Amino acid sequence: MNVLMLVQSPVAGDSRVLREAATLVEAGHEVRIVGRDVPDGFVAGPGVTVESVSRSRGMRPPGAPAGLAAATSGPQAAVRRTGRWLLLPEHRERTERHWRRAAAALLADRPAFDVVHAHDYNTLELGAELARRWSARLIYDSHELWFDRGLPGRPTPVSRRRGRRHEARLAAEAKVVLTVSEGIAQRLRGRRLADVRVVRNTFPLGDHDAPSLPDRPAGLAYAGRIGPGRDLEAVVGAAALLKPLRTVLAGPADPGYRFDPTGVEVMPPMSLSEVDKLYQELGVAVVTLTDTCENHRLALPNKLFHAVRAGVPVVAANLPELHSVVLHHGLGRLYQPGSASSLATAVQAVAADYAGYLEAVRKARPALAWEQDARVLADTYADLEAA
Missing domain, CATH: 3.40.50.2000 (Glycogen Phosphorylase B;)
Known part of the structure; x- marks a missing residue:
């Protein structure tokens, strides 16, 4: 099958996404990944094509130093920290929405894929939309319990409750939901998602034999x-x-x-x-x-x-x-x-x-x-x- 993977993480450093893509190629499928911040010349492996879509700028104005500000103390820095704390939830939502719009534009004229594999909630809405348009099968790959993460910024209990309901509605369109632990799988099943399977973030052994180590750790x-x-x-x-x-x-x-x-x-x-x-x-x-x-x-x-x-x-x-x-x-x-x-x-x-x-x-x-x-x-x- 032709598989489209959507992921907002920097693909070159996302070992889960790359391992899954390689496994699907080995099983006979073709995989295209649309991700973020892919370095020039990056090669994901045979049978895997990678494209990159940028998210919007951070909260810094053009020319500002990395981080919030050069100053780390004083009244001005305190005001900046407070403003950042207040605005971070909107900033995250805005940058993730910008990526979805840019990825949708990139894929607007592409032929249909057989499977849309959406990694994490921030690609799920686009993944469901594309799966409907192409009559494709949707897979939702939940790397985290998205709306129960500990995030910097002001608390957002109302939007988290709304987000869980929206996630459950969209994930119900998926043929299969994948996640990383049995504990998260149980939570997702409790949201009336029928077919939830666990694919852990393990590493291939290949020819990695257990090493001979000293009698005591250093x-x-x-x-x-x-x-x-x-x-x-x-x-x-x-x-x-x-x-x-x-x-x-x-x-x-x-x-x-x-x-x-x-x-x-x-x-x-x-x-x-x-x-x-x-x-x-x-x-x-x-x-x-x-x-x-x-x-x-x-x-x-x-x-x-x-x-x-x-x-x-x-x-x-x-x-x-x-x-x-x-x-x-x-x-x-x-x-x-x-x-x-x-x-x-x-x-x-x-x-x-x-x-x-x-x-x-x-x-x-x-x-x-x-x-x-x-x-x-x-x-x-x-x-x-x-x-």
């Missing part, structure tokens, strides 16, 4: 977005308690996010293979989230599965979905979100029985690999084709 590593909601303050606090173990944070930093990096090493974004090596060099991966929203409580971050692919134990936030997977497979220990001392104690417990946790991760790798989730995705498309 440190702990966080690899992911450096920004609010990631409980990085607890990681920094634990670093001081865990000396001489190294603590490394690697990833892209949100503009305007400020934290005290004392006692930790901060590194730039890394490729997936570089993160593998970082995890294996230090020996423990931390999977951190704040306990501030339902989406976090039901999340299974891809860094959990990346650690499993790399063959290293984890210290993870004690949130319901993470709790279930980590303890079921014995992947490591849990810590109380927001508590540096709890995180440090969990790292020390992993280090004390390091060989046992390494063996548990080794045994769990086949069950927590993309090869399992790729089969769910391929079977979903096989069902569509048969129907």
Whole structure:
């Protein structure tokens, strides 16, 4: 089948979208991705075509410095921060709507696709519209519990309630709804969505054998977005308690996010293979989230599965979905979100029985690999084709 994927994330860095596209090509389908901020010359792989649509400018006027403003203190900066806090919800909605309009214009004269695969709520409205126009099958791929995320900016309880109802109405037009964890799947089924399937954010094992690691870890590593909601303050606090173990944070930093990096090493974004090596060099991966929203409580971050692919134990936030997977497979220990001392104690417990946790991760790798989730995705498309 000819498959159109819609996604507002920067495609080149969205491993879920690219893995799904590659899996569908391997199953015999052709895939075109319309995404955002695709670098010149980016190649997604054989059988996958990628096009890029920009979103509108940020809240900065032309020529303004990155972030809110150059100044970080004083009355003027406080006014800017307050204005940004008030306007952020409208800004997000405006930029996402701009992308949908630009993508619709790009696709206006295209031949019909057989399947429209809408990644996340911010592409769902356009995906449903295109599926109706082309008499195509619609798939809704919900990477998050969209209206239960913790977002910066003023609270918007009324628009969130309206958004959930609108999401349910549009998602009811989908033949299948995909999502990333059983907890989110249960919430979506509770909104009367009949066929909800779980395709986790796992990583392919391929020929990645479980590595031979030292008897004791050398440190702990966080690899992911450096920004609010990631409980990085607890990681920094634990670093001081865990000396001489190294603590490394690697990833892209949100503009305007400020934290005290004392006692930790901060590194730039890394490729997936570089993160593998970082995890294996230090020996423990931390999977951190704040306990501030339902989406976090039901999340299974891809860094959990990346650690499993790399063959290293984890210290993870004690949130319901993470709790279930980590303890079921014995992947490591849990810590109380927001508590540096709890995180440090969990790292020390992993280090004390390091060989046992390494063996548990080794045994769990086949069950927590993309090869399992790729089969769910391929079977979903096989069902569509048969129907």
